Amino acid sequence: MSLVVFGSANADFVFSLPQLPAPGETVLGEAGAAIPGGKGLNQAIAAARAGAVTRFCGAVGADAHGAMLRATLMEAGVDISGLAEVSAPTAMAAVMVDGQGRNQIAVSSGANRLARAGAVPVSPGGLVLLQMEVPAAENAALIARARAVGMRVVLNLAPAAALPGLPDILVVNEPEAAFLAGLHGCGADAASLHAALGCIVARTLGEAGAELAGPGLALHCPGFPLAVADTVGAGDAWCGALAAGLLAGLDWPAVLRRANAAGALACTRMGAWSADARAISALAG
Template structure:
């Protein structure tokens, strides 16, 4: 559409396709396409959308044996994209509210867990506690922003947010919403993605800023998910944080060059090509 709707405004736009997506699905596909060995846990409905999401993940190389079918309809998002590629998203959570930490079987020591917030926060907190107990690497994308107990967040190895989510969490904690202040408040690694300005991360080893790649933007939907999924895959394969963030930056940029969410998650060869250019 020419611009994103303001409150009370109806904006006419072009017809769009129904495309597979969802934060967890996008991130799982991004990790698998970058060479990760990925198992995806969540819930879909017994409907055509659920079947589409299951097959989309499976065909990308994701193990979907942990994807459960429930009575609620599959989650659905309405995505508006303006002429500059900026987006506005409304989500009907549907079956996602039935996702449970109990679905995740024994967590192998050294595994990487990547979680996001389109599922019940209490289930995320339970899974983080289990992961910390066995020495897993724990990543949480606090998107969409929702309350998590500070003690649950302090279990993380890395908290990933965009600027609006960082500002929201900073307000909850009485802090400035940036990577440095959130790291100081929580004592964990924090990465804040900053759109066309890149990403800033603060860990116990200090501050790291990486600029964004310059690309022709078609649609920014899914860029953050590409970043998270590829970062998780790279860390899981032994890359140090800076190298993993460089791959994630390239993946996020490439996701902006294609429409949609899951279909826009890049292949490893494309990431390698952008990094080598």
């Protein structure tokens, strides 16, 4: 079985700052050249490095940033036959990171707005991983198509928005869980969200690890305390490793432990970096 990731691909400009700017404030810092990013691309690379056969579907522009993103995916072993080249410019993100690894991110969506679910292959027994940086209507169409043929759907509700459809597995962090809880009038923990929505819910908890709730499931897996350089991409590494673990047929405790390991390792370097399977296995034990 293989994994299909449908989502965003960005050129990220990372600014290292002494502190994150307040409204109206200018903070001087340093930035390097554009690096690959976008939740879809990050998660596809994370899944491939964690051992999953992975295809990425999305859109980039016919520009230097698009060429850079294509090359990055190919170097990671990701199939890019579903990556369209469109007339809009490749998406860009300004990522501001302070000395404690906290971040603020602004995104110009560009080509991501032209990502189309109709180009995504679906097949029984496979797994599709989505996020919320492409049009919600496209995610909704893909969720319906995938579930109709018996393909498992994992949706990372990032950035937070109303559900475009009901996935098999929903992944949220704490702010995203709180957003959903407000919409559905329930608690923000995984068990309450599962009871309200009906799907399996995984809630990431930063250094505290992650919790998961579903039919007959109530799990908490502790995190791995490591020195934090930058939290950018940690959630994407977590999602990619989760998908890879599911495809490998691991049980839920092992899936969560490997996802926590990948997320922790992603925090040890600047940028949206994903650990490989060897590093994940070494930390997860």
